[in-house]
Amino acid sequence: MRLRQGKFSMRNLLLQFENEQCPVWIGARCDDEIVFRLRELKASSYHFVVDRTVAQLHGRALFDRLAAEEPARLWIADGGESAKSIAAVERLAREMVHAGIDRRGAIVAVGGGVIGNLAGLTAALLFRGVRLVHVPTTLIAAADSVASLKQAVNLPYGKNLLGCYHAPAAVLIDLNYLRTLPANQVRSGMNEIIKNALTVATENIQLLDDMLNADARYSDTEFMAIIEGGLLAKHKVMILDKYERKQALVFEYGHTVGHAIELAANGRVPHGEAVGLGMIVAAEAACRLGLLSSTELELHHRLLTRNGLVVRLPMGVTVTAVMAYLRTDNKRGYVSARPDEVAMILLRGLGVPNGPVERPLTVVESSLVQSCIETRLTEIANVVY
């Protein structure tokens, strides 16, 4: 397939992770150009990784277009959080090696953050690193998780406990793929974008305040602005901290309690929804510690509820279970904390993480976190602004 210069329609951004760079291309209804950009990699073979849902909706069609011109294989993995396992990584790696992938091969993750992580860790480990291309199909993946070197799978004890770092070679985003997402998945992604605005890119707060709607209906222009805003927020910090161990830890805002809720809900709650609840708890804790004002706490509520967040623990999730999973948080060890304390990201103003610039963590008593969960997340009525 040949694309003439005039037919290029995807916008281009360059993400920088310290000394590493990754081009991002964004467009709408642009599978021709995605195939063209994949072929530009001149890989010896292309290994698409998809889950069943995405295979049916978009992945197989994109694969067929590439496979008509290049050696390519389609690998269908289980979807869902429970699919992020080292067993799944090993299975994929074995099948790819059996199918003849070599060091010049490329792994193409077509899907959400789960497939991105699964394919990402496989790409990082195979031959100690083959090229990884993300074709994100969820909003979380497009606006957030692709702009990261972190590739990880879960252990039964906690999320993302087994992983390493591997930079994507390219990110190719077709906004049209997001059109088949259920509304709860769009809202889930939007919570991560709200997080990036509250913590890093406060200039996006007004845009979100004007645009957010609980029906999760957005035009291509709005999606483009949202995704670019999310990616540029990541870029702003990751250019200084590619391993997300220093100032980029701020992107873990809402994730301490969020991951615990996700685990306690056993995969029934979308990642971003759990992070939204985690941000409410973090903001309440910061407010009680005198770090955030009540107006800033209300802003958290307003943005998240405008995005349709129901501010209470999901059905079947108990405070006790959330507190038990908090003890497995993967930020343990960054700072010393007693067993009855939790290290988490708190803000002391919009866009201002509390703590040292290079380690923005606050050690909080578990009893305070528990009390914040009980106050904010066990209310019967939702607060609507």
Ligand SMILES: NC(=O)c1ccc[n+]([C@@H]2O[C@H](COP(=O)([O-])OP(=O)(O)OC[C@H]3O[C@@H](n4cnc5c(N)ncnc54)[C@H](O)[C@@H]3O)[C@@H](O)[C@H]2O)c1
């Ligand atoms: N730095 C990082 O690596 C990073 C950052 C943020 C999140 N994450 C990870 O990402 C994961 C969450 O990602 P997610 O929310 O994208 O979840 P996901 O990958 O599980 O996708 C959510 C659901 O949407 C379906 N789906 C995907 N694309 C679709 C489409 N276009 N139309 C219809 N359905 C579609 C999937 O089949 C799945 O059922 C978590 O595991 C989280 O830990 C990683």
